[in-house]
Amino acid sequence: MALRILTVCTGNICRSPIAQRLLQQQLPIAGLTVLSVGVRAIEGQPMTESGLEVARRVGVEEPESHRARQLRAQDVTAADLILTLDRTHRRRVAKLVPNASRRTFTVREFGALVTSMSILKVRSSVADQPYPATAALQLALLKRGMQPRPQHQEDYDVIDPYGRAFEVYEQAAGELVPAIEMITGYFTDAVDWR
Numbered sequence: 001m002a003l004r005i006l007t008v009c010t011g012n013i014c015r016s017p018i019a020q021r022l023l024q025q026q027l028p029i030a031g032l033t034v035l036s037v038g039v040r041a042i043e044g045q046p047m048t049e050s051g052l053e054v055a056r057r058v059g060v061e062e063p064e065s066h067r068a069r070q071l072r073a074q075d076v077t078a079a080d081l082i083l084t085l086d087r088t089h090r091r092r093v094a095k096l097v098p099n100a101s102r103r104t105f106t107v108r109e110f111g112a113l114v115t116s117m118s119i120l121k122v123r124s125s126v127a128d129q130p131y132p133a134t135a136a137l138q139l140a141l142l143k144r145g146m147q148p149r150p151q152h153q154e155d156y157d158v159i160d161p162y163g164r165a166f167e168v169y170e171q172a173a174g175e176l177v178p179a180i181e182m183i184t185g186y187f188t189d190a191v192d193w194r
Contacts (some may be wrong), residue, residue, distance in 0.1 A: 002024060002029075002030070002031030002032060002033060003029055003031070003032050003033070003081070003131075003134055003137065004032070004033045004034075004035075004078055004079050004080045004081075004083045005023055005032070005034045005035075005081045005082075005083065006034075006036070006037065006075055006076065006078075006079035006080060006081070006083070007020045007023070007034065007035070007037075007082075007084075007085070007107070007130065008036070008037055008071060008082060008083070008085065008088070008092075008093060009036075009038055009039075009084070009085040009086075009089060010036070010038055010039055010040055010041075010082045010085075010160060011038045011040060011041050011042065011045070011068060011162060012036055012037055012045075012068040012069055012070075013041070013045055013047045013048050013050070013051060013066075013068050013162070014047065014048055014050075014051040014160070014161055014162050014172065015051075015085040015158055015160070015161075015176060016036035016037065016038065016142060017036050017047055017051070017055070017060075017066040018051070018054070018055050018058065018060055018063075018087055018156055018176060019036065019083060019107055019176060020034045020035065020036035021055070021060040021061065021063065021066070022058065022059070022060060022177070022180045022184075023180060023184065024078070025059070026180070026181075026184040026188075027033065027053040027133075027184050027188070028135045028174070028186055028188070029180065029187065029191075032133075035069070036066075036069070036088055037069045037070060037071040037072070038068055038070060038071060038106045039057065039071050039088075039089055039092045039165050040068070040070075041068040041069055041070045041113050042071060042130075043067075043068060044067050044068060045067065045068040045130070046064065046066065046067060046068075047063055047064070047066050048162065049124060050158065050161065050166050050169045050182040051063070051079070051156055051157055051161075051169065052064060052134070052167070053169070054166075054169045054170060054172070054173045057087070058173050058177050059171070067192065071092070071093070071096065073096050073097050073136060076093055076096060076097040076100045076104075077097055078099070078132065078172030079100070079103070080103065080137055081105075081137055082103060082104040082105070082107050083105060083106070083107040083110055084105070084107065084108060085086065085106065085157070085158045085160075086097070086106060086156075086157035086158060086160070087106060087153065087154075087156060087157055089106075090104050090105065092104055099181075100178065102141060102144065103141055105144075106156040106157060106158075107158065107176065107179045107180065107183070108155070108156045108157070108158065108179045109145075110140070110146075110158075110179070110183060111157040111178070111179035111180070111181075111182035111183050112147050112148070112179075112182070113130065113140060113143055113144065113146075113147040114140050114152070114182060114183060114186035115164070115186070116137070116141065116143070116146075116147040117181045118145060119184070119186070119189045119190060122136055122139055122186075122189075123189070125139055125176040126139070126191065127189055132190065132191040133187055133190070133191055136171045136186070136187055136190035136191060137187075139190075140186070141171075144147055157175075158172050158175045158176045158179075159171055159172050159175060160172070165184045169193055182185055
Protein backbone atom coordinates (compact mmCIF):
# COMPACT_ATOMS: atom_id res chain seq x y z
CA MET A 1 0.00 0.00 0.00
CA ALA A 2 1.70 3.14 -1.24
CA LEU A 3 1.71 6.30 0.83
CA ARG A 4 0.05 9.33 -0.80
CA ILE A 5 0.81 12.86 0.45
CA LEU A 6 -0.78 16.07 -0.79
CA THR A 7 0.77 19.51 -0.13
CA VAL A 8 -1.49 22.58 -0.40
CA CYS A 9 -0.85 26.32 -0.55
CA THR A 10 -2.55 29.25 -2.26
CA GLY A 11 -1.27 29.45 -5.84
CA ASN A 12 0.89 26.29 -5.98
CA ILE A 13 3.80 28.37 -7.26
CA CYS A 14 5.91 29.03 -4.14
CA ARG A 15 5.54 26.97 -0.98
CA SER A 16 3.71 23.72 -1.72
CA PRO A 17 5.91 22.76 -4.70
CA ILE A 18 9.00 23.09 -2.49
CA ALA A 19 7.35 20.93 0.18
CA GLN A 20 6.31 18.39 -2.45
CA ARG A 21 9.73 18.07 -4.03
CA LEU A 22 11.61 17.91 -0.71
CA LEU A 23 9.29 15.15 0.53
CA GLN A 24 9.75 13.22 -2.73
CA GLN A 25 13.51 13.59 -2.62
CA GLN A 26 13.98 12.81 1.07
CA LEU A 27 11.52 9.97 1.69
CA PRO A 28 12.80 6.62 0.40
CA ILE A 29 9.38 4.95 0.49
CA ALA A 30 8.57 2.52 -2.31
CA GLY A 31 5.52 3.70 -4.22
CA LEU A 32 5.41 7.11 -2.50
CA THR A 33 3.26 9.67 -4.31
CA VAL A 34 3.49 13.35 -3.40
CA LEU A 35 1.37 15.93 -5.21
CA SER A 36 1.06 19.67 -4.68
CA VAL A 37 -1.92 21.89 -5.41
CA GLY A 38 -3.20 25.38 -4.70
CA VAL A 39 -6.56 26.57 -3.39
CA ARG A 40 -6.47 29.40 -5.99
CA ALA A 41 -4.02 28.03 -8.53
CA ILE A 42 -3.86 29.06 -12.16
CA GLU A 43 -3.40 25.71 -13.90
CA GLY A 44 -0.06 25.35 -15.66
CA GLN A 45 1.61 28.41 -14.14
CA PRO A 46 5.32 27.92 -13.30
CA MET A 47 6.90 28.77 -9.98
CA THR A 48 7.80 32.42 -9.40
CA GLU A 49 11.42 33.43 -10.10
CA SER A 50 12.03 33.99 -6.38
CA GLY A 51 10.36 30.66 -5.62
CA LEU A 52 12.67 28.92 -8.11
CA GLU A 53 15.74 30.55 -6.58
CA VAL A 54 14.78 29.57 -3.03
CA ALA A 55 13.85 26.06 -4.17
CA ARG A 56 17.30 25.59 -5.69
CA ARG A 57 18.97 26.95 -2.54
CA VAL A 58 17.18 24.41 -0.33
CA GLY A 59 18.07 21.52 -2.63
CA VAL A 60 15.00 21.05 -4.81
CA GLU A 61 15.97 19.32 -8.02
CA GLU A 62 14.59 20.71 -11.29
CA PRO A 63 12.04 23.12 -9.77
CA GLU A 64 11.50 24.72 -13.19
CA SER A 65 9.55 21.63 -14.29
CA HIS A 66 6.77 22.36 -11.79
CA ARG A 67 3.38 23.54 -13.07
CA ALA A 68 0.55 24.72 -10.81
CA ARG A 69 -2.50 22.55 -10.18
CA GLN A 70 -5.83 23.52 -8.62
CA LEU A 71 -7.07 21.77 -5.46
CA ARG A 72 -9.70 19.14 -6.29
CA ALA A 73 -11.82 16.97 -4.04
CA GLN A 74 -10.47 13.79 -5.66
CA ASP A 75 -6.88 14.77 -4.75
CA VAL A 76 -7.91 15.20 -1.12
CA THR A 77 -9.91 11.97 -1.07
CA ALA A 78 -6.98 10.01 -2.52
CA ALA A 79 -4.42 11.38 -0.04
CA ASP A 80 -3.40 9.59 3.14
CA LEU A 81 -1.87 12.79 4.54
CA ILE A 82 -2.64 16.38 3.56
CA LEU A 83 -0.04 18.98 4.54
CA THR A 84 -1.13 22.58 4.14
CA LEU A 85 1.09 25.61 4.38
CA ASP A 86 -1.21 27.54 6.69
CA ARG A 87 -4.41 27.18 8.68
CA THR A 88 -6.60 28.83 6.02
CA HIS A 89 -5.61 26.09 3.56
CA ARG A 90 -6.37 23.45 6.21
CA ARG A 91 -9.86 24.93 6.61
CA ARG A 92 -10.38 24.97 2.82
CA VAL A 93 -9.46 21.29 2.58
CA ALA A 94 -11.82 20.41 5.45
CA LYS A 95 -14.63 22.39 3.85
CA LEU A 96 -14.09 20.70 0.49
CA VAL A 97 -13.86 17.15 1.95
CA PRO A 98 -15.06 17.20 5.59
CA ASN A 99 -13.96 13.64 6.40
CA ALA A 100 -10.36 14.56 5.43
CA SER A 101 -9.93 16.84 8.45
CA ARG A 102 -8.48 14.10 10.68
CA ARG A 103 -5.60 13.60 8.21
CA THR A 104 -5.09 17.29 7.35
CA PHE A 105 -2.47 19.36 9.17
CA THR A 106 -0.34 22.36 8.49
CA VAL A 107 3.16 21.17 7.66
CA ARG A 108 4.56 22.77 10.82
CA GLU A 109 1.78 21.30 12.95
CA PHE A 110 2.48 17.77 11.67
CA GLY A 111 6.22 18.30 12.14
CA ALA A 112 5.62 19.26 15.77
CA LEU A 113 3.31 16.27 16.27
CA VAL A 114 5.74 13.64 14.96
CA THR A 115 8.65 15.22 16.83
CA SER A 116 6.72 14.77 20.09
CA MET A 117 6.30 11.02 19.52
CA SER A 118 8.59 8.31 20.92
CA ILE A 119 10.36 6.87 17.89
CA LEU A 120 11.20 3.65 19.76
CA LYS A 121 7.52 3.00 20.45
CA VAL A 122 6.66 3.80 16.85
CA ARG A 123 9.37 1.46 15.54
CA SER A 124 8.19 -1.41 17.71
CA SER A 125 4.59 -0.84 16.57
CA VAL A 126 5.41 -0.82 12.85
CA ALA A 127 8.19 -3.44 12.80
CA ASP A 128 6.04 -6.34 11.62
CA GLN A 129 3.67 -4.33 9.45
CA PRO A 130 3.66 -5.04 5.70
CA TYR A 131 3.48 -1.27 5.01
CA PRO A 132 5.49 0.33 7.83
CA ALA A 133 5.30 3.90 6.49
CA THR A 134 1.51 3.72 6.34
CA ALA A 135 1.43 2.20 9.83
CA ALA A 136 3.69 5.00 11.11
CA LEU A 137 1.31 7.55 9.61
CA GLN A 138 -1.69 5.90 11.29
CA LEU A 139 0.08 6.09 14.67
CA ALA A 140 0.75 9.79 14.12
CA LEU A 141 -2.88 10.45 13.16
CA LEU A 142 -3.98 8.88 16.45
CA LYS A 143 -1.88 11.48 18.29
CA ARG A 144 -3.67 14.45 16.74
CA GLY A 145 -4.35 17.10 19.36
CA MET A 146 -1.99 15.53 21.90
CA GLN A 147 1.13 17.47 20.93
CA PRO A 148 2.03 20.66 22.77
CA ARG A 149 0.30 23.69 21.27
CA PRO A 150 2.33 26.71 20.19
CA GLN A 151 1.85 29.92 22.12
CA HIS A 152 0.50 31.53 18.95
CA GLN A 153 -1.53 29.52 16.42
CA GLU A 154 0.13 31.40 13.54
CA ASP A 155 3.34 29.59 14.51
CA TYR A 156 1.85 26.63 12.62
CA ASP A 157 1.74 28.69 9.40
CA VAL A 158 4.44 29.20 6.77
CA ILE A 159 4.39 32.84 5.68
CA ASP A 160 3.10 33.48 2.16
CA PRO A 161 5.91 35.16 0.20
CA TYR A 162 4.01 35.70 -3.05
CA GLY A 163 4.48 39.22 -4.40
CA ARG A 164 6.83 40.16 -1.59
CA ALA A 165 10.58 40.77 -1.23
CA PHE A 166 13.06 37.93 -1.71
CA GLU A 167 13.78 38.00 2.02
CA VAL A 168 10.20 36.86 2.67
CA TYR A 169 10.78 33.88 0.36
CA GLU A 170 13.85 33.06 2.44
CA GLN A 171 11.79 33.41 5.62
CA ALA A 172 9.16 31.04 4.21
CA ALA A 173 11.86 28.49 3.38
CA GLY A 174 13.29 28.93 6.88
CA GLU A 175 9.88 28.01 8.32
CA LEU A 176 9.14 25.21 5.86
CA VAL A 177 12.40 23.27 5.60
CA PRO A 178 12.75 22.40 9.32
CA ALA A 179 9.17 21.06 9.35
CA ILE A 180 9.88 18.93 6.27
CA GLU A 181 13.02 17.62 7.96
CA MET A 182 11.00 16.68 11.07
CA ILE A 183 8.50 14.80 8.91
CA THR A 184 11.05 13.00 6.75
CA GLY A 185 13.09 12.20 9.85
CA TYR A 186 10.05 10.66 11.52
CA PHE A 187 9.21 8.37 8.61
CA THR A 188 12.86 7.46 8.01
CA ASP A 189 13.49 6.68 11.69
CA ALA A 190 10.16 4.88 12.15
CA VAL A 191 10.77 2.50 9.31
CA ASP A 192 14.54 2.35 9.95
CA TRP A 193 15.79 2.45 6.38
CA ARG A 194 19.42 2.51 7.45
